[in-house]
Amino acid sequence: MSSADPDLLRAAPAAATEARVPATSRRPARARRPRGRDESAPASAAAVPAGALDDVDLRLMRILQTDGRITNLKLAAAVGLSSASTHERVRRLVREGAILGFSARLNPNLLQAGLLVFAEVRLADMSNAVNEAFKAAVQLRPEILECHEVAGGFDYLLKTRVAHMGAYRDLVAAVAWRLPGVRDVRTYAVMEELKNTGALPV
Numbered sequence: 001m002s003s004a005d006p007d008l009l010r011a012a013p014a015a016a017t018e019a020r021v022p023a024t025s026r027r028p029a030r031a032r033r034p035r036g037r038d039e040s041a042p043a044s045a046a047a048v049p050a051g052a053l054d055d056v057d058l059r060l061m062r063i064l065q066t067d068g069r070i071t072n073l074k075l076a077a078a079v080g081l082s083s084a085s086t087h088e089r090v091r092r093l094v095r096e097g098a099i100l101g102f103s104a105r106l107n108p109n110l111l112q113a114g115l116l117v118f119a120e121v122r123l124a125d126m127s128n129a130v131n132e133a134f135k136a137a138v139q140l141r142p143e144i145l146e147c148h149e150v151a152g153g154f155d156y157l158l159k160t161r162v163a164h165m166g167a168y169r170d171l172v173a174a175v176a177w178r179l180p181g182v183r184d185v186r187t188y189a190v191m192e193e194l195k196n197t198g199a200l201p202v
Contacts (some may be wrong), residue, residue, distance in 0.1 A: 051096060056081065060089060062202040064116040068102040077150065113143075113161040116190040117168050121176060122183045130181030137175045143167075144175070154186070165189065 059079050065068060070078075076086035093099045108114055123130055134156070138147045148158040162168045168187070176182045 033084045045161060053073065056077060058202050060086070062091065064090070064099065064102075065202070066201045108161055112163040115162050115164055115168065117162065117165075117191065118188040118190070119158040119160065119172065119176075120184075120186040120188075121156040122154045122185075123156075123157060123181045124183035125181040126155070127181070130179070133179055134181065137179060141171060141175055143171050148180070156186070 050154050056079055060075065063075060063078055072083055072087050072090075075090075076083045079086065081089070090099070094101075108116075121134075123134065135147075136153050138156075138158070143160050143162050144158055145161055146157075148157045149155060150157050160168065160171060162171060168189075172185055172187070
């Protein structure tokens with residue numbers, strides 16, 4: 001009885017093992033995807049250069065300034081992006097200063113601030129010392145919501161909210177009349193608010 005070829009004996013176990021492996025398991029190995037990449041993001045989710053705003057950014061800001069508490073999932077559905085891409089875009093808009101922040105609008109009538117009053121302030125002396133003193137005094141009073149230096153017949157326009165006219169009179173006395181450079185203060189109490197919004201046209 002002839003002995004088997006040694007080379008065939010060595011090859012037989014390997015061939016048998018290969019025969020038992022299903023053909024589907026011998027597919028070429030796929031290249032691994034890089035982690036952290038959003039494969040579901042559409043082409044419109046591509047990175048936008050710093051400082052530039054595209055149509056998707058504008059839609060995001062339009063929605064967010066109407067509803068700052070919208071969930072990221074709903075926001076993504078509204079603009080047609082993946083959740084990850086939407087989140088990153090909002091973070092970029094905040095980081096680059098396009099979105100300044102998120103806040104709640106409070107009811108002034110429930111917080112002893114139901115009277116809205118505007119005031120024009122004229123300074124007799126426009127020196128740096130007087131201007132700086134006035135600006136510092138304005139910053140210390142929370143009743144003054146806005147203060148704008150303007151061009152025209154007066155120097156500053158104030159927007160204030162107080163409980164009543166007596167509180168406003170005390171405010172003017174504390175801020176305006178104590179400063180030597182103030183020449184005149186003209187008061188405009190609001191009888192009815194026809195429009196009050198901070199939303200920008202986007």
